[in-house]
Amino acid sequence: MLQVESLDVVIGEKPILRHIDLEVSGSEIVAVLGPSGSGKTTLLRAVAGLIEPAGGDILWEGKSMAGVPTHRRQFGLMFQGYALFPHMTVGGNVGFGLRMSGRDADGDLVAEALAWVGLEGFQGRQIDSLSGGERQRVALARTLAPRPRLVMLDEPLGALDRSLRQRLVTDTRRILEEREVTALVVTHDRDEAVAMSDRLTLMRDGEVVQSGRLEEILASPVDAWVSEFLA
Amino acid sequence: MRRIRWGWVAVSVVPVVFIGYFFAYPLFRILTLGLSEMGAGSTGLQARLFKVGWFTLWQAVLSTVLTLLVAAPLTWAVSSFDFKGRRLVMALVTVPFVLPTVVVGTAFVALGWRDSIGAILAAHVFFNVAVVVRTVSTLWTRIDPGLEEAARVLGASGWTVFRHVTLPLLRPAIAAASSIVFLFTFTSFGVVLILGGFHYATLEVEIYRQAVTLFDLPLAASLAIVQLLGVTGALYWYARYQEKTAVAWTLERGSNRRRARGRARYGMVAAVVGTLAALAVPLSVLVSRSFDSDFYTRLFMADPVVGVPVSSVWNSLTFAFVAMLLATLVGVMAATVITGRSGQISRWFDLTLMLPLGTSAVTIGFGFIVALDWPFDLRASAWLVPSAQALVAVPFVVRATVPTLRSIPSEEREAAAVLGASPFRVWREIDLPMVSRAAMVGAGFAFVISLGEFGATSFVARPNTATIPIMIFRLLSRPGAVSFGMAMAMSVVLALMTAGVVLAIDRARFGELGTF
Secondary structure, three states: OOEEEEEEEEEOOOOEEEEEEEEEEOEEEEEEOOOOOOOHHHHHHHHOOOOOOOEEEEEEEOOOOOOOOHOOOOOEEOOOOOOOOOOOEEEHHHHHHHHHHOOOOOOOHHHHHHHHHHOOOOOOOEEEHOOOHHOOOHHHHHHHHOOOOOEEOHHHHOOHHHHHHHHHHHHHHHHHHHHHOOEEEOOOOHHHHHOOOOEEEEOOEEEEEEOOOOOHHOOOOOOHHHHHHHH | OOOOOOHHHHHEEEEEEEHHHHHHHHHHHHHHHHHHHHOOOOOOHHHHHHHHHHHHHHHHHHHHHHHHHHHHHHHHHHHEEEOOOHHHHHHHHHHHOOOOOOHHHHHHHOOOOOHHHHHHHHHHHHHHHHHHHHHHHHHHHOHHHHHHHHHHHHOHHHHHHHHHOOOOOHHHHHHHHHHHHHHHHOOOOOOHHOOOOOOOOOOOHHHHHHHHHHHOHHHHHHHHHHHHHHHHHHHHHHHHHHHOOOOOOOOOOOOEEEOOOOHHHHHHHHHHHHHHHHHHHHHHHHHHHOOOOOHHHOOOOOEOEEEEEOHHHHHHHHHHHHHHHHHOOOOOHHHHHHHHHHHHHHHHHHHHHHHHHHOHHHHHHHHHHHOOOOOOOOOOOOOOHHHOOOOOOOHHHHHHHHHHHHHHHHHHHHHHHOOOOHHHHHHHHHHHHHHHHHHHHHHHHHHHHHHOHHHHHHHHHOOOHHHHHHHHHHHHHHHHHHHHHHHHHHHHHHHHHHHHHHHHHHHHHHHHOOOO
16 A cells, blocks of 8 residues: 655755645555646656655555665656667566566566567567557556556556547556556546546645545535536 | 859869869879789788787777776766856866877876876877767767666666666767777877887877888888778778667757765766866876976077977968868868758768868878879978868868758748849858858867877978977977977967867857857
């Protein structure tokens, strides 16, 4: 279970996140929804340990992650632009996390991860030969392959065109459910958030506005902005 | 039927004749001379070739590797971090690179490092650190930081991220920097001639000795051929390597430098201060030792052998000025042809004009004394020195002006033509105003190159018209502390003159960048 407790993040002099509280447990998928600039990506980066919080705590199964470097957290993060390594093949990318933890000498786990996303046999392909949708799935396979304790996706479909997005929303959700992972998805698109998650957390200007299931929030929105944003 | 455009013909003829007569034809004479010597199976050649060729190769490889290692910490610091004075650090590290070779040679002699391989390697590193720092950091600052972060999220620690992600991504820049350093050190002349004594000679130095000291022109010519083969081989390898490892990836547009914190801060400060301090040692020793006695005063006194040393300043300024005019005229004309004509002609022209850049200065100077006795004997002419220096500088002028000319939208020229401007008027009204600043920068480069030029000039300079580098070399070649002191004083003068011109160019360029 991931617990974010009263998290504050300051970049430069500017407070980006203020008193964020958040919980994700079991094989639950939580979507963080908010307009661009509301601090969603910063939240994921803080959980991953890529930026240091100014206050508050991040806990996994009750244990504080403060002082644990990024590479020891065993949290997966799929980046907005995918950040695929251009100098490695698809297989090299997907196997990277496995190699870092000394697993998968024979490539079976890479093949398995590629099968999850429906890209069997793509191991030898070069990154620049992939289409946008294929890149998205390679990035997802790379994130899932080392079997992280928590999977975070930053605008997982943001870079794709509309028709592709509609298809991949359901695909991505299905893949996450099959793997039974704890997942945190960040998006600015209401429909995407609803389709991909069990529960929503609404963010605005670095603060959590409201959390809960869609029906719950719609039944009792905290302010006019919430009902408008979700309409 | 196509109309012949005489204006174009005129513009093309000047660079073609210049390059043809001062470069292509001498090269042809070297080839015929050298090949007949090689055909004769001279035993002197084989023995020299093995010894000198082997030394040239291994010292160049070793110099390249050492330069990469020495430059690594500073490259890391300026690529990863933003700090006050970063621009100044980049400017300071570039100082050794723009210094004339004789000045660097003299500075290392001032350190007491004559006649040793260590001195040669140290001088090569001193010279080329800037090449690595600048080339590699340009790419490094633009690597998407998301790639390194992705590796960390996937469980890679700091060093592993560097080894598996950063370093492989930097490979093209490292290869480019290495090939440049290799070429510079493989064709190193002034530094080796001054610091190598009798024990160490590169192909360049050996060509000079055979041609100028021993007057064995055929042997020198065959060594020049070997040298050309080596340079061509290195360029070919680099082109092949680039093709093979070309990886397309999206570069960040801005830079990704951040402020250093914690332990990284100490590392950064150590890298910057340590490297700059090390680079400052030879120059500070040179300057302080040049004041040990009345060396500067002696530069104004007549000497029975070398004349009045300070008169070389006047010679250098005159030659550099003429060479600058020649190089700018030929270079801008060539750039006009390259950008004005599309397709084959342009590409062929571009390539031909870059050839002198790949050819060593020594080969150019040697070519002059071998070939320029036809159709008139020009070898005693006062034009010889500025012509040789202009030839060395032309590619730089072309490189400085072509991008600007290319950036002019063809619609602007077409609009002018529709409004009734003749091709010449189009050039005058549209191209010339835009290219004049770039041409000035190119002219500045040509001036600096001519001031410090030693390789080609050492073949063609006459005793009564010695340039500053030639004067320094003569003073260095004479025994005695006074001569050496005067060489140091003269070197400081040359270094200051060079720095002055480089600073002026930098300001001109900065103004240009400011308009973006």
